Amino acid sequence: PTATATTTGNPPPDVIRSGYAELIVTDLAASRWFYVDLLGLIVTAEDDDAIYLRAFEEYLHHSLVLRRGDMPALGRLAYRVRGQDQVDAAERYFRGIGVDTRRVPAGATRGIGEAVRITDPLGFPVEFFYDAEHTERFTQRYDLHHGNAITRLDHFNVMVPDVKAAHRYYTGLGFGVSETIIDDEDNVYAAWLYRKQTVHDVALTGGDGPRLHHIAFATAERHQILHTCDVLGALHKEHHIERGPGRHGVSNAFYLYLRDPDGHRIEIYTTDYYTGDPDNPTVEWSVDDDRRRSFWGHAVVPSWYTDGSRVHDLDGRVVPLSAPAVREAERTGVIVGADGFAIATEGDQKIPFKLGEQV
Numbered sequence: 001p002t003a004t005a006t007t008t009g010n011p012p013p014d015v016i017r018s019g020y021a022e023l024i025v026t027d028l029a030a031s032r033w034f035y036v037d038l039l040g041l042i043v044t045a046e047d048d049d050a051i052y053l054r055a056f057e058e059y060l061h062h063s064l065v066l067r068r069g070d071m072p073a074l075g076r077l078a079y080r081v082r083g084q085d086q087v088d089a090a091e092r093y094f095r096g097i098g099v100d101t102r103r104v105p106a107g108a109t110r111g112i113g114e115a116v117r118i119t120d121p122l123g124f125p126v127e128f129f130y131d132a133e134h135t136e137r138f139t140q141r142y143d144l145h146h147g148n149a150i151t152r153l154d155h156f157n158v159m160v161p162d163v164k165a166a167h168r169y170y171t172g173l174g175f176g177v178s179e180t181i182i183d184d185e186d187n188v189y190a191a192w193l194y195r196k197q198t199v200h201d202v203a204l205t206g207g208d209g210p211r212l213h214h215i216a217f218a219t220a221e222r223h224q225i226l227h228t229c230d231v232l233g234a235l236h237k238e239h240h241i242e243r244g245p246g247r248h249g250v251s252n253a254f255y256l257y258l259r260d261p262d263g264h265r266i267e268i269y270t271t272d273y274y275t276g277d278p279d280n281p282t283v284e285w286s287v288d289d290d291r292r293r294s295f296w297g298h299a300v301v302p303s304w305y306t307d308g309s310r311v312h313d314l315d316g317r318v319v320p321l322s323a324p325a326v327r328e329a330e331r332t333g334v335i336v337g338a339d340g341f342a343i344a345t346e347g348d349q350k351i352p353f354k355l356g357e358q359v
């Protein structure tokens with residue numbers, strides 16, 4: 001997508017992609033089991049306070065930081081920009097739209113160069129960086145890959161009370177919109193936005209926010225996702241599986257949602273589609289279409305809609321929540337939508353029911 005200049009005259013920074021996330025976790029050993037032993041992420045570095053992880057195709061220092069803290073939370077989302085001059089561009093752009101910016105020196109996050117941090121207008125702690133330490137890319141170190149090898153970070157998914165406002169903010173930042181879930185009354189329930197040439201770098205999920213809905217990692221193939229399920233079954237750790245495996249309607253990707261030992265949600269995701277042409281069409285899904293989330297019409301478990309990780313501001317304080325004005329659930333007296341509710345059709349009768357729990 002082409003970045004557009006704002007009214008302040010400062011163009012948005014040229015964001016390449018979602019770059020890394022920092023999660024606050026309460027027990028580093030338990031997290032290490034989940035992310036390293038189970039999911040097979042590579043440890044680039046670790047100390048008493050944090051573990052820095054990357055996936056097999058990644059050559060930057062990390063795509064995930066697990067930092068020890070008292071309460072599970074999102075510490076930071078980080079976008080990579082196209083060069084160090086774009087870190088300056090981010091500072092100018094956000095100052096221009098009235099957002100406090102904070103410049104942090106190289107090494108403020110181990111492996112990352114001088115960067116700019118903000119609490120974004122949606123309430124999320126976000127960093128823009130370019131310089132980063134390079135490490136060895138393990139794409140062909142098949143001797144180290146397990147059957148469920150993860151190749152790279154794919155995207156962030158954030159829960160926001162006002163999806164339309166968040167959509168405006170991210171398109172202003174130059175993101176393209178690949179898909180949305182809408183109704184015929186101008187409500188937007190969810191949206192998927194990209195800078196790299198895939199379906200998304202960030203998705204917006206309507207709900208109490210700001211909260212992190214999930215972080216997603218990509219595998220090369222479907223069988224690697226299925227293998228994670230089999231391993232969890234074999235270890236009797238199946239309770240870490242929250243939703244799936246299955247095929248998304250939105251994005252067409254194959255997916256699995258896991259919950260880590262602190263309850264942070266991780267998606268494992270593969271094979272969505274190319275969005276790199278400038279006229280890539282936006283796909284609009286009706287909230288009434290039961291294939292929008294699970295293409296096979298499977299129930300979405302209620303926790304997937306209700307649960308999310310609280311977020312920290314730049315000083316490590318938990319950001320308060322706001323509730324959405326419109327919830328996806330109810331519309332003109334009929335229970336519908338991507339909020340755990342659906343409509344069953346029997347003959348010409350429409351029967352509302354709650355997915356996974358008949359009412």
Ligand code: DHY
Pocket residue numbers: 157203216248249250251253267269292293294
């Ligand atoms: C959907 C959710 C995601 C994603 C792509 C599509 C829609 C859904 O199945 O809920 O997290 O990455």
